[in-house]
Amino acid sequence: MPLSALFAGVPTLSPLPTLEAAHITSDTRQVSAGSIFFCIRGFTHDGHDFAAKALELGAAAVVCERGLDLGERQILVPDTHEAYALCCANLFGNPQRRLRLVGVTGTNGKTTITHLIRDVLQGLGHKTGLIGTIETDLGGVTFPAKYTTPDPLTFYSILAQMADAGCEYAVMEVSSHGLDQKRVAGCRFAVGVFTNLTQDHLDYHGTMEAYFQAKKSLFSLCDAGVVNLDDPYGRRIVQEAPCPIRSFSTSQDSADYTAKSIELRADGSSFAFVGSGMIARVKFPVPGEFSVSNAMAAIGACLALGCDLQKTTALLAGSHGVPGRFEVLRTGTPYTVIRDYAHTPDAIEKVLSALRAVTRGRIMILFGCAGNRDRKKRVHMTDLAARLADFVVLTSDNPRSEDPMQIIEDAKPGLLQHSTPYAIIPDRYEAIGWALSHCRQGDTLLLAGKGHEDYQVLKHGTIHFDEREVVAELLARGISEKTEDEQGGTDETFGNCRGGRQQRQL
Structure with a gap:
C-alpha cells in the first residue's frame, strides 16, 4: 500500500x-x-x-x-x-464504517452486557459480532480472546472479518488500557455504555481520576451514551460527556430508565423497566441487584439502537447468562457451587451481597489476588470477603512472576480485621478440594476471580486450569460435605505459613 x-x-x-x-x-x-x-x-x-x-x-x-x-x-x-490505529484502519479499508459499533466500558459488567446486547440484536435478526474478554465472535464463528480490547492491527482485522461476513453490528468491551492507548482511534460508536468505576488497574493508571478520564474518553467517540446513574462516576459522565446521554438506575427516579418492583430469587431476578411513556416487565435468569443493573444497561443500549422494548425484554428472558459470570456449576450436591469472574473489591462485594439474599446456609468464598496487578486492592478484597462471607479460603489466582505467598501476605491484613474464620491454602487445586470437603447442606461456595478462565499463569508458564473440570474431578474422587463435628471448633490454629496452610477453623 x-x-x-x-x-x-x-x-x-x-x-x-x-x-x-x-x-x-x-x-x-x-x-x-x-x-x-x-x-x-x-x-x-x-x-x-x-x-x-x-x-x-x-x-x-x-x-x-x-x-x-x-x-x-x-x-x-x-x-x-x-x-498506528488510524493506519491499521486504513490498511483494512476502514471496516468500522461498514458496521454499527456498540462499546461498553466500566470496571464490572462489561462482558455480561456485551453478550446480552449481542444476543438481543441477533434475536431481532441482525447479524452481530462481538469482541470481549471471553471470546471474539465474527458473527457465528468464535474463538477465545487474548485481550479485552486487542491491539489495533488485530482489532481492525477482526472488524474487517465481521464486515466481510455480513455483520451489521459489532458489540465490544472497551478497556481503559485500550482507550488510553487509543487502540480504537478511528472508530465512531453508535452507542457507548458505562457500567461503573471501582478500584482496579491503578498499577497502570496511577490514580482513580486518570482511570476515570480514560473510561470517559469513550464518549468523545460516541453518538449517544447509556450511563449508570447509581455510580458516582456515572453521574459525572452524565454531566461531562460531549454526546447525548440516557441514564439508568435501580433506585433513582431521576434516571431516564428506572427499575421498579425488583424481585431477587435464587434462580434469577425480575423487575419493571420504566421510562418516559414506556414500561415492560423483565425476567432475567441471573440473581442479584447487579444483574438487574446489567440488564438495564443492555436494554438502554438496545433502545438507543432503535430496538423495540417489548421484543428486547422478551429476548433477555431467554438468555442463559455468560460462562463464568455467576455460573452455577452442576454438582449434584446438597450445596451450591458458583464460579464468577469477581476479581475487584466492588465485584466481590456485589456478588456476596447477591448470594446473601438467596443462600439458606453459609457462604464460603474462595479467591486469590492476581500477581503483577494493582497491589493496593488486595487488602480491600480480603476485607470485604471477610466482612460479607461466613468463611474465606485465600489462595492463588494467576500469581504470574510474583511469589504466591507474598501476594497472600499483602492480602492477609484484611482477614485479620475480622473474626471470620479462614483458611490460607496457596495451591488453588488443593484449596478447592478443601473447600468442597467443608461444605454442608444449604451452603454456597463461591469460586471467585477466574470465572471463564481455563488456565493458571505461574512464574514458569501457563497451565490448564478449568474450575468446572476441577470441581467435577474432585467430586468424582469422593469429596463430600462434612458434619459439624468433623470440622472441629472455632479456635485459631495455624500450620506452617511458607508453602503450607494457615487456618482459623470453621
Missing part, C-alpha cells in the same frame, strides 16, 4: 517518503523487508528505543513522536498510538 494511502487522514509532522508499505507493526519481532515500524510507548518499554534495530531488520521507515536522526526514514507524528 502506498504511504499516501496508509496515512490518509493521519496527522503528520514531517513529509511522507514515496514508498510502498509491505507490512505495518509495532513489534520488532514482526518486522520484515518493507515494513513500517511504529514506535509505541508501552508500560515497560518504549518503541523509540528499538527504531534503529527495526531498520536493521529491513523496515522501510519508522514512525515516531520525536526526532531520532534517521533522516528520510523517519515519519514524525504527534501521537504514535493514534497514528
Whole structure:
C-alpha cells in the first residue's frame, strides 16, 4: 500500500517518503523487508528505543513522536498510538464504517452486557459480532480472546472479518488500557455504555481520576451514551460527556430508565423497566441487584439502537447468562457451587451481597489476588470477603512472576480485621478440594476471580486450569460435605505459613 494511502487522514509532522508499505507493526519481532515500524510507548518499554534495530531488520521507515536522526526514514507524528490505529484502519479499508459499533466500558459488567446486547440484536435478526474478554465472535464463528480490547492491527482485522461476513453490528468491551492507548482511534460508536468505576488497574493508571478520564474518553467517540446513574462516576459522565446521554438506575427516579418492583430469587431476578411513556416487565435468569443493573444497561443500549422494548425484554428472558459470570456449576450436591469472574473489591462485594439474599446456609468464598496487578486492592478484597462471607479460603489466582505467598501476605491484613474464620491454602487445586470437603447442606461456595478462565499463569508458564473440570474431578474422587463435628471448633490454629496452610477453623 502506498504511504499516501496508509496515512490518509493521519496527522503528520514531517513529509511522507514515496514508498510502498509491505507490512505495518509495532513489534520488532514482526518486522520484515518493507515494513513500517511504529514506535509505541508501552508500560515497560518504549518503541523509540528499538527504531534503529527495526531498520536493521529491513523496515522501510519508522514512525515516531520525536526526532531520532534517521533522516528520510523517519515519519514524525504527534501521537504514535493514534497514528498506528488510524493506519491499521486504513490498511483494512476502514471496516468500522461498514458496521454499527456498540462499546461498553466500566470496571464490572462489561462482558455480561456485551453478550446480552449481542444476543438481543441477533434475536431481532441482525447479524452481530462481538469482541470481549471471553471470546471474539465474527458473527457465528468464535474463538477465545487474548485481550479485552486487542491491539489495533488485530482489532481492525477482526472488524474487517465481521464486515466481510455480513455483520451489521459489532458489540465490544472497551478497556481503559485500550482507550488510553487509543487502540480504537478511528472508530465512531453508535452507542457507548458505562457500567461503573471501582478500584482496579491503578498499577497502570496511577490514580482513580486518570482511570476515570480514560473510561470517559469513550464518549468523545460516541453518538449517544447509556450511563449508570447509581455510580458516582456515572453521574459525572452524565454531566461531562460531549454526546447525548440516557441514564439508568435501580433506585433513582431521576434516571431516564428506572427499575421498579425488583424481585431477587435464587434462580434469577425480575423487575419493571420504566421510562418516559414506556414500561415492560423483565425476567432475567441471573440473581442479584447487579444483574438487574446489567440488564438495564443492555436494554438502554438496545433502545438507543432503535430496538423495540417489548421484543428486547422478551429476548433477555431467554438468555442463559455468560460462562463464568455467576455460573452455577452442576454438582449434584446438597450445596451450591458458583464460579464468577469477581476479581475487584466492588465485584466481590456485589456478588456476596447477591448470594446473601438467596443462600439458606453459609457462604464460603474462595479467591486469590492476581500477581503483577494493582497491589493496593488486595487488602480491600480480603476485607470485604471477610466482612460479607461466613468463611474465606485465600489462595492463588494467576500469581504470574510474583511469589504466591507474598501476594497472600499483602492480602492477609484484611482477614485479620475480622473474626471470620479462614483458611490460607496457596495451591488453588488443593484449596478447592478443601473447600468442597467443608461444605454442608444449604451452603454456597463461591469460586471467585477466574470465572471463564481455563488456565493458571505461574512464574514458569501457563497451565490448564478449568474450575468446572476441577470441581467435577474432585467430586468424582469422593469429596463430600462434612458434619459439624468433623470440622472441629472455632479456635485459631495455624500450620506452617511458607508453602503450607494457615487456618482459623470453621
